[in-house]
Amino acid sequence: MKELAHMGHKVVIITSDSNKLAAPPQLDAGYLLQEVDGIQLWWVRTMKYTVAKSMRRILSWLHFEWRLVWLPKKSLPRPDVVVVSSLSLLTIFNGLWWKVRYKCRLVFEIRDIWPLTIIEEGGFKSTNPFVWVLGVVERLGYKYADAIVGTMPNLGAHVRNVLGYPRPTHCIPMGVDADLYAVPAALPDGYEKMNFPKDKFIVAHVGSIGITNALDTFLECAQAMSASLHIHFLVVGDGDLRETYRLKYAHLNNLTFAPRVAKTMVQTVLSQCDLLYFSVHVSQVWQYGQSLNKVIDYMMAGKPVVASYTGFPSMINEADCGSYVPAGDVTALQNEVERYAQMPEEERVVIGMRGKNWLLANRQYPKLAADYLAIMLDLKAPA
Structure with a gap:
């Protein structure tokens, strides 16, 4: 996203202050807007959790979706593309609503394949109600997103297994900032x-x-x-x-x-x-x-x-x-x-x-950003 901003595009990132991969600021209100590297960065205050495998984490996801509904959208530029980046899968609901409301494209980005990951490595059974619900959400995203992007190169095989029919998928892998x-x-x-x-x-x-x-x-x-x-x-x-x-x-x-x-x-x-x-x-x-x-x-x-x-x-x-x-x-x-x-x-x-x-x-961000932009806007990918 930073590279897209450098290319002259208006970029907005909306994330939770419970994000374990970031260093969020102190939020005294429900939302905080910052300008970082040319990006409009919205922090959303949500319930905190310390244990990944916990009910508080799920509640934190739900809290984020509720806060996202009430985000002051008049402060946002009208989007051409909305990218829902997992985890959490639940954001696909807001993504689908924004797609209809703004008549924009919706990209479903998969960084962790859930619920498969928690079945294979988290000890959950496929019959678990939580797993079943996530499976429904996953299928919804795969079916109705305009484009499906994954960091893994063979995601298309998984999407075909889930839907029962193939859909085009794209790989935008992790990159390197030299x-x-x-x-x-x-x-x-x-x-x-x-x-x-x-x-x-x-x-x-x-x-x-x-x-x-x-x-x-x-x-x-x-x-x-x-x-x-x-x-x-x-x-x-x-x-x-x-x-x-x-x-x-x-x-x-x-x-x-x-x-x-x-x-x-x-x-x-x-x-x-x-x-x-x-x-x-x-x-x-x-x-x-x-x-x-x-x-x-x-x-x-x-x-x-x-x-x-x-x-x-x-x-x-x-x-x-x-x-x-x-x-x-x-x-x-x-x-x-x-x-x-x-x-x-x-x-x-x-x-x-x-x-x-x-x-x-092959993996520097200017190239990856150009590839991603072509997917977002449904353009021919650069050579």
Whole structure:
């Protein structure tokens, strides 16, 4: 949206102050208007929640929809396009109303495939009433939106499964702002000395340490390779399972749990590693592909990436900057780590740089914004 504003378009973003991915201001009233990077940014005060899997989160969604109904719309420019970006799916109701009221186009943007995600990874049953309701809402959006956009490249297969017939879908993946990576921040004093062993081949996971990160395969691989003294496994980050894992694998000399670093320092950490790792659980969700910020960070570091991933391949295979092993397969991961460790450093550099160069050529925001604009306005996509 910021890039569209730079292109001269009037852009309005409406979001909740319960947004966990943002740093909202203090709201003393129901709504707050800010001008940020050429964007008209509306904050909506809604019920707060701390636990993602909770009734308060659902109530917060409903509160947002109610507030959206009463948003002072006279302050808004008349829209040509309304984009409903999940989560929450419930906003599709307001989106459909605005489509009729303003005779504008409606884009349904999917960043998380719900309710499939909570069925596959959240422990919910497909017969759960909440899941059923979300399924109805999802079908409504897919059926009546003018365009369907997803961050995942194979969303069309899911839409066809849900509706029972195909509809055109578009992929606008997560992007990269090269300026944010230009000058990585230095690590705290003593951090490198304490956490990066010298003269070792370092395989690293950098990010959250929770149930969705599926780190058991990585840690079991470290245990299986404990006799390979030239290889060291590194986990950088924080999360619900950090302490559990740290205690369970405390006996391993080839494994280090390093403290979380600021986002501005992530590239500095990655530059000290030789092979970067990410993993997922076996889940139907991944049949539709991925576009994860973690993978973007990894590829921008110019390092090869190995993924424990069973699903629709994207990014890593497109850039030819690493490899996949089946999710949960410790032996396959062990063999792949050893292969990279034996590879000449010059060859690893070539592989890693393919990833960075591919991102800069295909995933910078000016290109993504132009592609998105063509979808929004139903124009021919730029070449």
